[in-house]
Amino acid sequence: MFKIGIDVGGTFTDFVVVRAGESPRYFKTHSTPHDPSEGVIAGVRDVAAAYDLTPEVLLGSTELLIHGTTVATNTLIERKGAKVGLLTTAGFRDLLEMREGMKEDRYNLRMAQVEPLVPRYLRLGVPERVRWNGEVATALDEAAVVQLLEEFAQEGVEALAVCLLFSYLNPAHEQRLAELIRARFPAMYLSLSHEILPQIKEFDRLSTTVVNSYVGPVFGEYLRHLQERLARLAPLHDILIMQSNGGVAPIDDARRLAVQAILSGPAGGVNGAAYYGQQLGLAKVIGFDMGGTSTDISLIENSVPHLTTEQFEAGWKIAVPMIDMQTLGAGGGSIAQVDAGGILHVGPQSAGADPGPACYGKGGTRPTVTDANLVLGFLDPANFLGGKVPLDAQLAAQALHAHVATPLGLSTVEAAYGVHQVVSTTMAEGIRLLSVKRGVDPREFALLAFGGASGLHVSRVARHLQIQKVLIPTAAPVLSAYGMLNTDLQYAFSRSYTASLEQVDVAAVRALAEELEAQGRARLHAQGLADTAIEVNVTADMRYLDQVYEVTVSVPDLSLEPTALLQAWATNFHARYQELYAYHQQEQEIRLVTLRVTVLGRLPRVALPAQSAGREATFALKGQRRVYLGGWRDVPVYAAEQLAPGTALAGPALLESPFTTVVVEDGDTVSVDRYGGIELHVALETLVKDETRSAGLEQPDPITLAVVEHRLGSIAVEMAEVMLRTSMSQILNSSRDFSTAILDADCQLIAQGEGIPVHISALPPAGEAIRAYFGEEIAEGDLFVLNDPYFGGSHLPDITIISPIFYNDKLMFYAVNRAHHSDVGGATYGGYNPAASEIYHEGLRLPPLKLYDKGVPRQDLLHMLSINVRHPENFLGDLNAQIGSVMIAARRIHALLERYGAERLQRCVSEILVATERQVRQLIASWPDGVYKGETFIDDDGFDSTMVPIRATVTIDGESMAVDLSESSPQVTGFINSSYANTRSLAHAAIMYMAPAEVPKNEGSMRAVSIIAPRGLIVNPNPPAPVCMSTNHCGEEIIEAIFKALAAAVPQVVSAGFSRRLRFAMNGHDPRSGRNFIWHFFHARGGGGASQGYDGWSNVGEVNVAGGIRSPSVELTEERFPFFLEHYEFRPDSGGDGTWRGGLGATFSMIYEGDRPALLNTAGDGVVNPPFGLCGGQPGLPHIYRLYSNGQERVLRSKEVSVPVQPGDRIFCLSAGGGGFGDPQQRPPAQRAWDIKNGYCSAPED
Structure with a gap:
């Protein structure tokens, strides 16, 4: 009898064939992309010939055939999937296209938005609503559903996806929808989110479910065709299909859950690596699969590949468990x-x-x-x-x-x-x-x-x-192909169960685990496996209370007595957290989020000869x-x-x-x-x-420069990754309002990680402030903290942690982390105080201070900081995340110094900055010389309704550029003044937006640009002027003025106006937990400005973050805060018209469900001044804020403080769209027709 593993790749189809009692044999045949089954059949014929058999005899003698393929992957990447219709909760149909406000390259204003897998006209809202606890708020309107299905019938959809809010808790509405759909479309490919991914976070569930319906019909047809062609040769036992989680599944299950085959082919290689390492006694292996176009890397511990639920493919989240593979754009080609x-x-x-x-x-x-x-x-x-x-x-x-x-x-x-x-x-x-x-x-x-x-x-x-x-x-x-023959039947089940670990109902958890285990055993029994061949593994996704990213933890023996079980469970979590992030927080509440049960049916292994x-x-x-x-x-x-x-x-x-x-x-x-x-x-x-060996050379060689530049950038990215996963507050771990960077000993920016553009070039002045104050007292092991805008800070909520890095007793570099904290004391919660007339009203000022003294934390200072904020646990948790981030950078840079030596590494850094300067000077030299002026206006400063001008005069002179802001407004009473560090950073961001993507974001890119911002102006105020809003306004307007100035000279490198900031913060009480809360509004991001050749991105926010800040999950928001979100969709017609249309803003409505009055601050702009159009493009629509209380409507100003919000009040927002670019008459008719069809804009009036 034979066992055959088949892996269909892009170039070759690989076969591993084992005949009983013989060694494996390997075969390769050319793949046939137009019909992959042809390559498989050709390979079967080659294999049969090698064994002197006919294909019929070979297949008739095959007891196990496992197949892995890239068909599902290619269908998604090449956008060749089914025409899908999507049903989702009414009022939320655009969450798929919003993609949580993501924009992968926040500096690139000239890139196309990721096209949704389901166009807007095929995304229909179902009248129904389930609450955060599973209770039904609005019953399913079945008559409306029947009408929606008729719309799909008229459009000829080929597959349907259903994803309703909180269906993971209460799937009744999805189940009834399935009955109605199957009655109308008996043969329709259908994916239900509570079956595909029954866990919290609606975008994860929605994206995964849509991908399943998008690739499912194509993948299923391929499998049917392959099965038929093989069956013509000989009757076969069931073909097993390689799954992305490293297991295999019967062909019928694979058709139904096509999304689990996205990594079907590569997963086999990781299995093979795990098995080979195990045979050699190596439980820890890194898989390194380098091919022609890319490299896949994977981690294997205890002979088991790591899994992830955070995979993105072709821009879409696939949150089912998959082998954790990182694909790098590095291959032979x-x-x-x-x-x-x-x-x-x-x-x-x-x-x-x-x-x-x-x-x-x-x-x-x-x-x-x-x-x-x-x-x-x-x-x-x-x-x-x-x-x-x-x-x-x-x-x-x-x-x-x-x-x-x-x-x-x-x-x-x-x-x-x-x-x-x-x-x-x-x-x-x-x-x-x-x-x-x-x-x-x-x-x-x-x-x-x-x-x-x-x-x-x-x-x-x-x-x-x-x-x-x-x-x-x-x-x-x-x-x-070899790894496919050394795997198991595997079924992975998950179910969200959100609760504090201390309050977990152990009996309910046991029952849930038993239910999921029973489902897996039933499927394996149907495949002929006995219980002796079945193994069960139970894990849980857990996190600290206010975090967003979970850690997967082994669940102790569920038969333990409840108290002992919960204690062991907490111990497992703290230990795993310590293992991952080098610290844990014993005093923090632990949240159980998702229970996972994996049921394995062990298959015989193919022994290595x-x-x-x-x-x-x-x-x-x-x-x-x-x-x-x-x-x-x-x-x-x-x-x-x-x-x-x-x-x-x-x-x-x-x-x-x-x-x-x-x-x-x-x-x-x-x-x-x-x-x-x-x-x-x-x-x-x-x-x-x-x-x-060439350390004595005066100039480092270009190859070393390239290696060092890449290494420094990777360290800064690693800092960001640590920060993202260990921070406590929503504003950091969900919305990502932080930045990481590395400075040299002269406080020059040399590398940055994930970050907010407004932060980055304000970090060198912070380093300079530390150096100026402490000078020779700076010692190894010190850590410094500051937030004062007059000492290099941005605004008071942005706290900066700086770690000096020494080598052989010499100061060489600084690792820097700047993060926006939810609260820094002051007169109002959340830091933004529209009533502030001086900086003392905005919160706790931290000039350069020593947080660690030669490696020893200053507990007195930490105590002083924590006692001055409203939520000290979260504050200290976020501060610890920052500290961990800079400490890991210090270790990595020290290793780099060991490798290259101090002198050589310094020369490399110097030359990298010179190379960047050279690039920017060449760019500027390509622009026409001249003096160009741009002007824009802030609505007001919160005290006076007078508009506040920001004016930029940009002079291009050969390879140099000067940005003169001298004609801007004098400093104002309100909190929109911008410290020089902030102004410098925003001007630098404008340059980086205009530069090609390959230009590094470091100090070299600023050397060709001079910034003139005299003291006493809004762009460089005298203390104690308040500045808290300046990271947005006048920050946004500084960039706008520069863009407007250069639009006449180089329109191809600028964009039309982005949405300005639509922001409020709320302080209230949650009756469910008995806790006070501070909530920052990051939903309803505005639209991006269009640019030459590209429509603006929708729902990405203001240009000075450009997608760096994410929109939080609706389900997590309601689970964590006493809100009921009623509506969150695109705002049609909000993008300015043009040859290229501005991105859309959003409509947002929610009800406050606290048990006592809350207070609301607004701190934004763009209610009076809409995002501007360029080169004939039209402006976008401005923001609108409203509060509905006791039947009365109140139109909110963009800068108000302590607005009372009563339980049951409704907050309603319309965020601005981006400006258009170019003459609207030149927009292609087909594109305009598409916009109208999808409701992005209305049909023109006759």
């Missing part, structure tokens, strides 16, 4: 290019398979990683892909010479070596970032390489990560080849498949097999394991020697 500043970049652009790398000889002219590896001698041009694709080394050298070597002033081979180093660093940093997200140390893992290109880079990647052991299995080229030892390495020696490893060397080349167990050899060497090559570098040693796989023992000190 990744293109190498040099930017205008002279820095080398590799990827993410790829040459693809056609035309492919230059060396393919198919017309490609851009150099790729494969071209570089060929020039270095790592590849045999006659043996690539088993000799099926001959390579042309001359074409590779020409491409590298023209596009890399010449711009960098290097020889061709030096350029190739640089490409090799840079792409290896990129992959190493990707692994490091995934590791920190999951709280593991990569040095404790073995690196297992598979995929065709991984062996060429794995040694250098391992060195960067300080990983000593590398594994390359004999099955590496077909590991995905041990190979006989005894042959010497010389038996496998093929000859020698000249390769470049920092210098030319003649190295031996071995046939990897002929190396016998027990063989040992030393690098440098090349190990070749038909589909991969392994580079063994100097100092590395190789042994062959008992299965014939390669074990590479990496010489960790070699990289340090290699990278420091």
Whole structure:
């Protein structure tokens, strides 16, 4: 009998075939993208021939066939899915397209918005509503549903998705909808969110459910077609389909839950890596799968792959459990290019398979990683892909010479070596970032390489990560197919159960776990598995009370006595949190969010055949080849498949097999394991020697510059990741109002992570304030805190933590984290005080202060801070998150200093800044010289209804630019004044918005720009002027004035006006918890301004954050606060008309359900002045705020303080749309018709 694993990839379809009593055999055949089943059938014929059988006999003798495929993935990525109709709760149909306000590149104003999988005209609202606790607020209107289904029938939808608010708690309405749908459309593909993902957070559930309906019909048709073609050859046992969670499922289940096959193919490779490591006694393995266009990395602990529910594919969240794979834009086809500043970049652009790398000889002219590896001698041009694709080394050298070597002033081979180093660093940093997200140390893992290109880079990647052991299995080229034969039937169930751990009903949790387990066992019994082959694993997603991101924790034995169970459960959570983030908060309330039950049906494994030892390495020696490893060397080349167990050899060497090559570098040693796989023992000190040998050079080489730039950026991103997952407050862990950065010893910005544009360039002045005040007293282990805008702060709610980083007793760098705290004391909750006439009214002022003294926390200062805020637990939790963020940066930078040495690293940083300056100067030089003026107005300052002007005079003179704000208003009484640090940061943000995306956001980009902002003006006030609103207003208007000024000269680099800030904060009491709360409004983000070639993004907020702040979950909002949200959708007609339309704002309505009056502050702008249009485009609509109390309507001003809100009052908001760009008459008729069809705008009046 046979077992067959089949993995359909983009280029090849791989087969692993095992006949009883024999060793596995591996086969490859070309994939057939137009119909993947053709490649499968062709492969079956090849396999049958290899065994001297007919296909009919082969399949008739097959007891197990497992199939993995990229069909579901490609359907989603290529946008070739079904025409889907969506039913959701009335008033919330746009949550899918809003995508929580996400904009992946917040600096890029010239990019297309992610197209929704379901267009707006096919998203219909169902009259019904369930509350936060599962109670029905509005009954399902079945008559209305019947009418909605007729609309779908008229539109010819091919699949339906249903996602109602809180259906995970009470699915009755979704269940009744299913009955009505099946009565009208018996054969319709249908996805119900409470079945696909029964857990809290409506966007996660909605996106996942829609993806299932979008790919399901296509994926199901492919499986049906494949099943029929195979059945024509021979009757088969049920085909099992590889799932994204690492298990397999019967073909019928796979059709119904297509979303679980999004990572079907790659998941098999991770399974194979886990199994291979387990056979070698290695429980901790990192999977490193490098292919032609990308690299997939994965983490395996205890021989089990890590899972995630946070995966995004093609812009859409897929929140079912999936193997945690990070895909990097680095593969053999990744293109190498040099930017205008002279820095080398590799990827993410790829040459693809056609035309492919230059060396393919198919017309490609851009150099790729494969071209570089060929020039270095790592590849045999006659043996690539088993000799099926001959390579042309001359074409590779020409491409590298023209596009890399010449711009960098290097020889061709030096350029190739640089490409090799840079792409290896990129992959190493990707692994490091995934590791920190999951709280593991990569040095404790073995690196297992598979995929065709991984062996060429794995040694250098391992060195960067300080990983000593590398594994390359004999099955590496077909590991995905092999892994499919070493997996299990797996069913994963989840159900949200939100409660404080102390108040959990243990009996209810036991019953829920038993119910989910019973479902899994029933499905496995139907597959013929006995209970002895079934295993059950119970976990829970948990978090501290005010956090958003959960931690998955093992659930103790549910048969324990309730008190002991809950104590053990809390202990598990604190221990896991400590393991992930290096601290925990014993005093914080723990919330149970989701219970997960995974039911496994164990399938027999395909044993790895041990190979006989005894042959010497010389038996496998093929000859020698000249390769470049920092210098030319003649190295031996071995046939990897002929190396016998027990063989040992030393690098440098090349190990070749038909589909991969392994580079063994100097100092590395190789042994062959008992299965014939390669074990590479990496010489960790070699990289340090290699990278420091030119330390005496006056100028660092361009390759080192590229590596260092990437490494510093990765550290700043890692800081942000730690902050996101450990902060306590909604404004940080949900809305992401924080920034991370690294400064050099002179307080120059050298790298930034995830951040808010308004923060970033205000961080250097904060560092300068610390340095100016403490000077020589700054010591290793110190931490500093400040928030004062007159000492480099933005506004008082933004607290900055700064860690000086020393090396050999010398101050080298600063790690910086700035985060907006929910409260900093003062006269009003939330920091924004429209009544403030001086900064003392706005909260606690923190000039430069020492928070840690030589590593010891100053408890007196922490006590003083906590006693001055309204919610000290959250405050200290957020402060701890900031501290953890800068501390991890200090460790990473210290390692970088160890690697390169202080002097060399400083020179690299200096040259990186010079390179950025060069890019910006070249950009400015391309703009026409002249003096350009722009003017914009703030509605008012909260004290006087007079509009406040912001005026910018921008002078372009050759490669320099001056931004003169001298004609702006004098400082005002209200809180819209902007400190110089804030003004500087906003001017820098404007420059970065206009620059190409590849220009780094560092101090070098500011050197060509001078900013003139005299004292006493609104853009540089004298203390004690209040400034709290300035991060938005006059911040927004500074950018607007610069854009307006330059629109006449360079319209292609600016945008029309974005929505201004629509904001309020509320202080009230929640009768459910008995706690007071402070709530910041981040729903109803406004529309983005259009730009030349692009419509504005909808629901992304103001330009100075541009998608950096997220819109919170409706369900989480109601679960955490006493609100009932009635309506949250796009605001039609709010975007300004133009050749390119402005993005839409939103309509929002909610009811306050507290048990006592609350107080509301508004702190925004844009009620009087709408977002402006450019180049003939029309302005967007302005904001509207309203409060309905006791039947009376009150129109709120944009700046009011302590507005009373009674229980039952309704708050209603209309957020502004973005401005249009270009003459509306030039908008393409088809695009205008589409806008009207979807209700983005109304049809013109006759």
